Amino acid sequence: MNNHAVVSGGAGFIGSHVVELLLKKGYTATVIDDLSAGRVSNIPEEAEFVKKDVKQIAAEDIRDADAVIHCAAQVSTFKSVDYPEEDFSRNAEGTFRILETLRKHNPKALFIYTSSRSVHGDIPEPHIADENWPYNPSTFYNVHKIYGEMLCKIYNGLYGMKYVILRPSNVYGPRQPYWAGGWYNFIAYWFELAIKNKPLPIYGTGQQVRDYTYVGDTAKAYIQALENPEAAGETFLLPTGAGTTLNQLAEKIVKITGSKAGVEYHPPRKGDIQRFVGSYRKAQEKLGWRPEISLDEGLKNEHQWIVKDLDK
Numbered sequence: 001m002n003n004h005a006v007v008s009g010g011a012g013f014i015g016s017h018v019v020e021l022l023l024k025k026g027y028t029a030t031v032i033d034d035l036s037a038g039r040v041s042n043i044p045e046e047a048e049f050v051k052k053d054v055k056q057i058a059a060e061d062i063r064d065a066d067a068v069i070h071c072a073a074q075v076s077t078f079k080s081v082d083y084p085e086e087d088f089s090r091n092a093e094g095t096f097r098i099l100e101t102l103r104k105h106n107p108k109a110l111f112i113y114t115s116s117r118s119v120h121g122d123i124p125e126p127h128i129a130d131e132n133w134p135y136n137p138s139t140f141y142n143v144h145k146i147y148g149e150m151l152c153k154i155y156n157g158l159y160g161m162k163y164v165i166l167r168p169s170n171v172y173g174p175r176q177p178y179w180a181g182g183w184y185n186f187i188a189y190w191f192e193l194a195i196k197n198k199p200l201p202i203y204g205t206g207q208q209v210r211d212y213t214y215v216g217d218t219a220k221a222y223i224q225a226l227e228n229p230e231a232a233g234e235t236f237l238l239p240t241g242a243g244t245t246l247n248q249l250a251e252k253i254v255k256i257t258g259s260k261a262g263v264e265y266h267p268p269r270k271g272d273i274q275r276f277v278g279s280y281r282k283a284q285e286k287l288g289w290r291p292e293i294s295l296d297e298g299l300k301n302e303h304q305w306i307v308k309d310l311d312k
Helices: 013-024 077-082 084-105 140-159 186-195 215-227 246-257 281-287 295-310
Strands: 004-008 028-033 048-051 067-070 110-114 163-168 200-203 235-238 263-266
Touching: 004 013, 013 028, 013 215, 067 084, 067 215, 077 084, 077 140, 084 110, 084 140, 110 140, 110 215, 140 163, 163 215, 186 200, 186 246, 186 295, 200 246, 215 235, 215 281, 235 281, 246 263, 246 295
Parallel strands: 004 028, 004 067, 028 048, 067 110, 110 163, 163 235, 200 263
Antiparallel strands: none
């Protein structure tokens, strides 16, 4: 069992949930985060915190780590369309810097990389994507996530460094940063708008399909990947296998919040995809992972958290 984990982006959305689970399982944890999207209040007191951009990660940050879990990222596909250089810096260069620092100072540590289901692009009806579905990027964000996956494999092939690649799928739940606006984590943004009785913006027809996975379920996959030696060198999709249209999602959010506002349609955005639904069979077979929280339950949990957070 690995005893000490370093979590980049551990003050953020997925990362903070991973840190919580690590501590509950008896690990020690160090959080590296520049707080560009995360909050100090998301970090458990038992975790060490280093405020730093991952591109500045140094030997002393990772030398004693048994595992480095890389969650820090620029997470908006659409922002990457308008600001590709920033996306490259945060996602591609950031991943390279961590791996290169590990190569020089702690090559035996396990590297768990947060990729994305978006590397697969559009999945036409009636297909369900698995890990072998071809890459089909539509934005710089997707390309840079693929680059990160390739780096993991290159560092393994050249230097024997161990890795696990995880591809989360439209993660939602408590601590999703609603304050970051529509570029990021639009479910949380929609909740904030609905609570304030403002219309929810939908780009396109609203018939686009996504596969939404609860953050608590997603975080568990990181622990299972960390604790399962057979996970090394593998890639795992983390969806639910169920598709939901944007129109259906908006209807659920309006109903949960009791909002008086509806939706507001806008022209489609560049780089958007029409459909993604994925299979978690491999994660279930090799990690023992499966999603447990339904979309309705998870959305209610997120709503409750946002209401409390807005009242602070």
